[in-house]
Amino acid sequence: MAGQGDRELTGDGAGPVFTLATGPSGTTTPATLAALAQPVLHHTDPAFRALYARTVELLRAAFGTGQDPVILQGEAVLGLEAAAASAIAPGEVVLNLVSGVFGRAFGRLARRYAGEVIEIEAGYDSAVPAAAVRDALAARPDIGIVSVVHCETPSGTMNDLDAIAAELAGYDALLLVDAVSSFGGARCDFDGWPADVAVVAPQKCLGGPPGLSLLHVSDDAWRHIEANPHAPRGSVLSVLEWRDAHLPGRSFPFTPSVSEVYALHSCLEQYLAEGPDTVRARHRAAARAARAGAVALGLKLWAADESICSDTVTALAMPDGVDEAKVRAVARAESRVMLAGGQGELAGRVLQIGHMGPAAYPLSPVIALVALGSALRKVGAAADIGGAVEAALAAGSAE
Ligand SMILES: *Cc1c(COP(=O)(O)O)cnc(C)c1O
Numbered sequence: 507m508a509g510q511g512d513r514e515l516t517g518d519g520a521g522p523v524f525t526l527a528t529g530p531s532g533t534t535t536p537a538t539l540a541a542l543a544q545p546v547l548h549h550t551d552p553a554f555r556a557l558y559a560r561t562v563e564l565l566r567a568a569f570g571t572g573q574d575p576v577i578l579q580g581e582a583v584l585g586l587e588a589a590a591a592s593a594i595a596p597g598e599v600v601l602n603l604v605s606g607v608f609g610r611a612f613g614r615l616a617r618r619y620a621g622e623v624i625e626i627e628a629g630y631d632s633a634v635p636a637a638a639v640r641d642a643l644a645a646r647p648d649i650g651i652v653s654v655v656h657c658e659t660p661s662g663t664m665n666d667l668d669a670i671a672a673e674l675a676g677y678d679a680l681l682l683v684d685a686v687s688s689f690g691g692a693r694c695d696f697d698g699w700p701a702d703v704a705v706v707a708p709q710k711c712l713g714g715p716p717g718l719s720l721l722h723v724s725d726d727a728w729r730h731i732e733a734n735p736h737a738p739r740g741s742v743l744s745v746l747e748w749r750d751a752h753l754p755g756r757s758f759p760f761t762p763s764v765s766e767v768y769a770l771h772s773c774l775e776q777y778l779a780e781g782p783d784t785v786r787a788r789h790r791a792a793a794r795a796a797r798a799g800a801v802a803l804g805l806k807l808w809a810a811d812e813s814i815c816s817d818t819v820t821a822l823a824m825p826d827g828v829d830e831a832k833v834r835a836v837a838r839a840e841s842r843v844m845l846a847g848g849q850g851e852l853a854g855r856v857l858q859i860g861h862m863g864p865a866a867y868p869l870s871p872v873i874a875l876v877a878l879g880s881a882l883r884k885v886g887a888a889a890d891i892g893g894a895v896e897a898a899l900a901a902g903s904a905e
Contacts, residue, residue: 522838524865526874527846528659528819529687529710531862538714541772546764550757554764561767562752564774568690568782569706569722571697576748577770578719579763582686582707585719587615588743589682589703593651593727594619595734600651601626601642601679603634605665606658607850608684616653619736624649630661630852631810636669649679657688660849662807662821662858663814664692671699680727686710690777691789691818691862702727708766711789711818713863714773717766721745773863785866789817791902792861796820796871799898800859803879803889808856820859820871821852822878825887830857836881843877868902 525532534542547554558577565575578585590612594600600620602613605628616623626642628634634654643649652674657664667683674681680702685694689704690711696704704722708714723731723745731737731746738744747759777785797807797815800822808821824830830847834857837843847857859874861867872895879889 522844523842525844528860541768559752561771576721581716585705592731592737597621598650603654606661608655633814639673653682655684659687696722712773789866792866793817795868795898795902798901799875799894802897803894837877841877
């Protein structure tokens, strides 16, 4: 899965052979790499304008909505900041749901724009109960925005958007969803929930490079943003100005990231050709393999309940006295396998195996588990590597 350029990239031939992290998901396909290597056209070139318009069309098909999506030219955190700056009007009351590192971070962002941020906090190994959202909305009908992270990547947990979104029915509040690490690997129903603003990125389950933010914006959200005098205008954060940039006769407010758009176009073609259901099924199979294998290896899933575990990433609690950063460093050095960890409040304690995009096949976690088991032994912990391989293979092929 390593690119041929690893030797050149690292200069010492010591690049990772397998990147099984939480995005960039590493295993960029030959088609995506070929797209990145295309000549960089001028952004007003008709050929680029046509490619950009096709990319927006493919993205709408991938989102499965009736809305034209918006592409912003910056990694997903820029998209989240743009969503907050645009949708949170002065004086707005925001209900932010926190069940992990990214939910916590969004609260900090929201406080910059909101009149008041109310938070519902669940343990970082848990999901936010929909009933708590119901109670909060009933207690504070002035809540204008509800923000939630679909997949809390460092925790490997999912919030139940079907249940949470249903609680907003009958209220005017807009729903803001960070679907960065779920979209493409887990079901996202932006129109059905509905999500008013959803932020997605290419570098997770779509298997692209980081560098763009992909936004779904509902009609209600557009009205709200247009009416917000503080929504960014004349700014890279301006969803209003990037909104119709793909339409004939329009122009780009700034130069788009041409090569990233090529890569996104290719990733979306691959995703749609394979079919979202097929892609999700192999994420599910990879997740089953990762969880069963990790338990057989002797580790505990970080999530309090397996039913909230994500199909896109598996978070594992380290045994007492074992530092995940040390384990990852050993896995990277000895096995040349790149795992994820070290995020926010979970740093040192929780490590993640990413199974996203082109890495979401049942055999990928097997590789991660062998590297992880070898590293655990190196640091003096026990690991049943053979048992983990057997369990992962069995779980990966069962449905
Ligand atoms: C990856 C990710 C982002 C983007 O954040 P980075 O810190 O730049 O990786 C945002 N939200 C979630 C849930 C993510 O997994």
